[in-house]
Each structure stands twice: as structure tokens, then as C-alpha cells.
Amino acid sequence: MKRALSAVLSLALMGLGGTALAAEDIVNTLHNLSSSAPVTNFYQTTSTASVCVFCHSPHTTTAAPKPLWNRGASAATYTMYNNTVSSTIDMTVEAQPVGVSLACLSCHDGTVAFDVLINGAGSGGFNPAGADQGWAWGVNGDLIANTRVTHLGNDLTGDHPISITYDNVADTAFNAAVAGKVGTLPLYTNRVECGSCHNPHEATNATFLRIANTASALCTTCHIK
Numbered sequence: 001m002k003r004a005l006s007a008v009l010s011l012a013l014m015g016l017g018g019t020a021l022a023a024e025d026i027v028n029t030l031h032n033l034s035s036s037a038p039v040t041n042f043y044q045t046t047s048t049a050s051v052c053v054f055c056h057s058p059h060t061t062t063a064a065p066k067p068l069w070n071r072g073a074s075a076a077t078y079t080m081y082n083n084t085v086s087s088t089i090d091m092t093v094e095a096q097p098v099g100v101s102l103a104c105l106s107c108h109d110g111t112v113a114f115d116v117l118i119n120g121a122g123s124g125g126f127n128p129a130g131a132d133q134g135w136a137w138g139v140n141g142d143l144i145a146n147t148r149v150t151h152l153g154n155d156l157t158g159d160h161p162i163s164i165t166y167d168n169v170a171d172t173a174f175n176a177a178v179a180g181k182v183g184t185l186p187l188y189t190n191r192v193e194c195g196s197c198h199n200p201h202e203a204t205n206a207t208f209l210r211i212a213n214t215a216s217a218l219c220t221t222c223h224i225k
């Protein structure tokens, strides 16, 4: 009886695990910059089939700005969306992007080549400052071009505020955060970052959104509008 119950339980758990695994599927997204991408992405190398290497390495990387991060950081100075830009910003904005936003901007500001990595694929190729792996790219090159809508550049005043401390007392038109999240959207050290709205591993919803923005459901998770 006991054994039958635990068999049922472990089947149920396997089922849950399977669902969670099926949800995140970076291989089938624009974030697969490797030769293993099943469809031809606009940006893709022929030099490696490794998917994770463009962002993570299992060893010898720095902890910042994100887990086991493998990319050389952008040296850019950004113009932030803050209360100089908009007088109705009530919350505190960092002087420069931090954390996961900095990680995203290491490609999306268009200044750091995709293959500038701390630890290249395979043995060797370790350079703590990040080094260009010299991989082969198609005619679109190894940088997000400023003709792409995905190019955010260094002026972030035309982009939703990031690296901003979520504070629904300073502005009461916001839902309360509970245990570091607003609804299911994560805050990072209580800040809104790129990762609050996007999951870089998952494109079930268009543009890697954490929740579908049907009837602006993403926006109204935070904004009371």
C-alpha cells in the first residue's frame, strides 16, 4: 500500500518536473546564437553548437552581474529614465543599470560582440576581462545593429524604467509587492529590472515576456491603471 502510494507520488512529481522542463526552452529561441538553433536566426554563429556559453560558464566566471556570467561587460555610460527625464517618476533610480539589466545590456546596447566571453567553449580560452573568440558570423555580424528594434543603445530614456526601486508608498498607483514579487513578476533587491518582465530562457510568450500581455495584463500586474 505504502509502496503503491509512493509510486503514484513519484509519478506525479515526475509529471510536474516534466512540465517545468518543457516550459523553458531556450534552444528554440532568438537567444540560441549557436549553430544548434533549429531555425536560422538573424544572428547565429557557425563556430559552436553550445547554447549557454554566450551567457554562462560552469567555472571560472565572475558572479556579477548574473549567475555564472560569462560575458565581458559593456563599458558604456547610460542615460537613465529617471525624474530628470520625467517629473512624474517618484521612485529611486540607480545612477547606472545594475544586475540582470546590465547582463541584458551586454548584448542589447549593441556595443559588445556576442562572442566576447570570459571562458570560451571547450578547454582553454579563459580570460577574466573577456576576449573575442573570433567566431564566424553570417552577414549580419556579431553585434546587434542599430537598425534592429532589439537595439536599445545607451540612451534608455525611451525604454521602460529599470534599476528602479519598487515603492508603492512613493506612488500609490501600484500593486503591493509580496516576498520580492509583484504577482508572479520578480523584483531584484526590490528593483524593477529587464528580468522582471522578460525571461531570457523562454519565448512561449512573444518577446520572452514572463506573462502574456493580453489586454495589458503584464502592465496591470504592477500598475493600477
Ligand code: HEC
Residues within 6 Å of the ligand: 026, 031, 032, 051, 052, 053, 054, 055, 056, 066, 067, 100, 103, 104, 195, 200, 201
Ligand atoms: C542570452 C543569455 C542567456 C543564455 C544563452 C542562457 N542564459 Fe541562463 N540566465 C541568463 C540571465 C540573464 C539569467 C538571470 C535571470 C534572472 O536573474 O532572472 C540567467 C539565469 C540562469 C539560471 C539561474 C536562474 C534560473 O532561471 O533558474 C540558470 C540555472 C540558467 N540561467 C541556466 C542556463 C542554461 C542551462 C542555459 C543554456 C541551456 C542558459 N541559462 C542560457 C541569460 C542566459
Ligand code: HEC
Residues within 6 Å of the ligand: 030, 031, 033, 042, 043, 054, 055, 100, 103, 104, 105, 106, 107, 108, 114, 144, 148, 149, 150, 194, 195, 198, 199, 200, 203, 206, 207, 208
Ligand atoms: C548573448 C547576447 C544576448 C544577451 C545577453 C541577451 N540577449 Fe536578448 N537577444 C539577443 C539577440 C541576438 C536577439 C535577436 C536580435 C535580433 O534578431 O534583432 C535577442 C532578442 C531579444 C528579444 C526580442 C525577442 C523577439 O521575439 O523579438 C528580447 C525581448 C530580448 N532579447 C530580451 C533580453 C533580455 C531581457 C535579456 C536579459 C535578461 C537579454 N535579452 C539578454 C542577444 C542577447
Ligand code: HEC
Residues within 6 Å of the ligand: 101, 104, 105, 108, 149, 150, 151, 152, 160, 161, 162, 192, 193, 194, 195, 196, 197, 198, 207, 209, 213, 218
Ligand atoms: C516593465 C516591463 C519591461 C521591462 C522592465 C523591460 N521590458 Fe523589454 N519589453 C516589454 C514588453 C511588454 C515588450 C513587447 C513590446 C512589443 O510587443 O512591441 C518588450 C520588448 C522588448 C524587446 C523587443 C523589441 C521590441 O520593442 O519589440 C527587447 C529587445 C527588449 N524588450 C529588451 C529589454 C531589455 C534589454 C530590458 C532592460 C534594459 C527590458 N526589455 C526591460 C516589457 C519590458
Ligand code: HEC
Residues within 6 Å of the ligand: 086, 087, 088, 089, 090, 091, 092, 160, 161, 164, 165, 166, 167, 171, 182, 185, 192, 196, 197, 218, 219, 220, 221, 222, 223
Ligand atoms: C514589474 C512592475 C512593472 C510592470 C510589469 C510595468 N511597470 Fe511601468 N513602471 C513601474 C515602475 C516601478 C515605474 C516607476 C514609477 C514611479 O517612479 O513613479 C513605472 C513607470 C512607468 C511609466 C512612466 C511613468 C512616468 O511617470 O514617467 C510608464 C509610462 C509605464 N511604467 C508603463 C508601463 C507599461 C505600458 C507596462 C506594460 C507594458 C508597464 N509599465 C509594466 C513598474 C512596472
